[in-house]
Amino acid sequence: MLELRAITAGYDRRAPVVRDASLTVAPGEAVGLLGPSGCGKSTLARVAALLHRPDAGTLLLDGTPVRHWRHRAPRAQRTAFGVVFQQPRLSADPRLRLTDLIAEPLRATGRREEIPARVPELADTVGLTPDLLTRRPHEVSDGQLQRACLARALVLRPRWLICDEMTAMLDASTTAALVAVVEDYRAATGAGLLAVGHDRILLDRWCDRTVHWDTVAPAGKEGAVPATPGR
Amino acid sequence: MADTTVEKTNATGAAGAAWRGHGAARRSTHTLRLRVSAALVAVTALAVLLVPPLVQLDQQAVDLSAKLLPPGWSHPFGTDDVGRDLLLRCVYGLRVSLLVGVVAALTATVIGTAVGATAGALGGWVDRAVMRxxxxxxxxxxxxxxxxxVAMFRPGVWPVVVSVALTHWLSTARIVRAEVLSLRSxxxxxxxxxxxxxxWRVAVRHLLPGVLPQAGLAAVLMIPHAMWHESALSFLGLGLPTHTASLGTLIQGARGSLLAGQWWPTLFPGLFLIIPTLAIAGLAGVWRERINPRRRSELML
Structure with a gap:
């Protein structure tokens, strides 16, 4: 169970981007979060993935409140989340080849011996051919890079997937392929999903339940919400 | 921009040719600068590496019968006021100055990168304390x-290296911290x-490789500066012992004879200081253009 209760978060304490947002994702459930651009849904997704410490509110992970974020969070808790971001260009280290990009979480958690088996298997799952794996991010297209980023998110077999506008910059066929990969993974492992986006049709067809931002953060409506560029 | 559009509509071919011509000219001065700088640096490096083992120099031997000879066949750069050959002493001096410059610049860059990366990667109060x-x-x-x-130690090469290194890591630390802060988000x-x-892994695997080009450029730009500092300290009489040939001590020793009209003991060490400096700065300039991302993407295309 992933529960966000009355989360207030932002990049400046005096002007929070998210006010009093509450959201629950049950294990195995797929929840779509809809909202207009700049409303703070990406910030909420970062909070849910333990990547951004909220100013107020609690995050319950399987009933226990989370007290530490980012590096301070226990490694097992951090790696329980697989995160895919909107812009693959910015979320891939420009110096790493795609195979290293996918294998990086395994190296970081000291599970090098799994690399030879796991990386080709995942590359095949997300639809990356072996010749693409030796290239660097600037030598592949956005769609191919996003496939690699999804593979990186899945490599540690997370229990929760956070997809922050994963398909916003991609064409329809790549979108369908990536959603299918996520759904296959969820069917195989029973992982929960929080998909953030502004495409109602896609989220309605993808997720078990779609919630609108206004119902997640009712207090945010009347307050002047400052738009953060790029998020 | 407007001008070129107008020109293009009037005479597309001519405007295109003018554009291309300009680009080619810029590119050719660019390669010329690169080649001249690289050749000068190579000659300097070869000179300081090969000449001292081949031609032994007794730093303290004097020949008063040959003092202050103008440049000629037996002494291409002339001799100084106690009859020592200036060419040989200049090469020896350049060797010491380059050694000090390279070692001090590398040390300063390592210290600066470590401090800057620590401040940038940890952030918060550590960052504020370190930057203050x-x-x-x-x-x-x-x-x-x-x-x-340098005044705390006995004169020698290493106190000069320590002194230059300990005073020059600050700018590198600032550059590296700024770069790390921009990468961190x-x-x-x-x-x-x-x-x-x-x-640690984020810093070593993702942040440091991103700042290494900038840190390397800072190190290369630091080499000439460190050479100048070595010369300045020696010129003030604080750096190397006076009998040791270094560009600074050579110029300092030649000060008196310059007023009597002997220009060569000052000119040649000065040139030996300026020419490698300009060559290294030229190489660093070419490198800086290469690591500029916009330029690099052009090169990739």
Whole structure:
């Protein structure tokens, strides 16, 4: 169970981007979060993935409140989340080849011996051919890079997937392929999903339940919400 | 922009040719600068590496019968006021100056990168404390601080290296910190955190490789500066012992004879200081253009 209760978060304490947002994702459930651009849904997704410490509110992970974020969070808790971001260009280290990009979480958690088996298997799952794996991010297209980023998110077999506008910059066929990969993974492992986006049709067809931002953060409506560029 | 559009509509061919011509000219001066700088640096490096083992120099041997000879066949650069051959002493001096420059610049860059990366990667109060320390050190004039450090030791090469290194890491620390701060907010750092990477791993695997080009450029630009500092300290009589040939001691020793009209003991060490400096700066300039991302993407295309 992933529960966000009355989360207030932002990049400046005096002007929070998210006010009093509450959201629950049950294990195995797929929840779509809809909202207009700049409303703070990406910030909420970062909070849910333990990547951004909220100013107020609690995050319950399987009933226990989370007290530490980012590096301070226990490694097992951090790696329980697989995160895919909107812009693959910015979320891939420009110096790493795609195979290293996918294998990086395994190296970081000291599970090098799994690399030879796991990386080709995942590359095949997300639809990356072996010749693409030796290239660097600037030598592949956005769609191919996003496939690699999804593979990186899945490599540690997370229990929760956070997809922050994963398909916003991609064409329809790549979108369908990536959603299918996520759904296959969820069917195989029973992982929960929080998909953030502004495409109602896609989220309605993808997720078990779609919630609108206004119902997640009712207090945010009347307050002047400052738009953060790029998020 | 408007001009070129108008020109293009009037005479597309001519405007296109003019554009291409301009680009080619720029590119050719660019390669010319690169080649001249590289050749000068190579000649300098070969000279300081090959000449001393081949031609032994007794630093203290004097020949008063040959004192202050103008440049000629037996002494291409002339002799100084105690009859020592200036060409040989200039090469020996350049060797010492380059050694000090390279070692001090590398040390300063390593210290600066470590401090800057620590401040940038940890952030928060560590960052503030470290950067206030950097501001404090840089508020003291660095030549003065260098003189203070060098005066604590007996004269020699290593005190000069220590003094130059300890006073020149500040700018590198600032550059590296700024670069790390800009890299730290990228989503790929978030992805690494979510993938279980420790702080150390994020710094070593993702942040440091990103700042190394800038740090390397800072190191190369530091070499000429460090050479000048060595010369300045020696010129003030604080650096190397006076009998040791270094560009600074050579110029300092030649000060008296310059007023009597003997220009060569000052001119040649000065040229030996200026020409490698310009060559290294030229190479660094070419490198800086290469690591500029926009330029690099053009090269890739």
């Amino acid at each position: 320390l950097v501001d404090t050190v840089s508020s003291v004039p660095h030549l003065l601080l260098g003189i203070f450090i 990228r989503p790929y750092i978030d992805a690494a955190v979510s993938g279980g990477a420790s702080r």
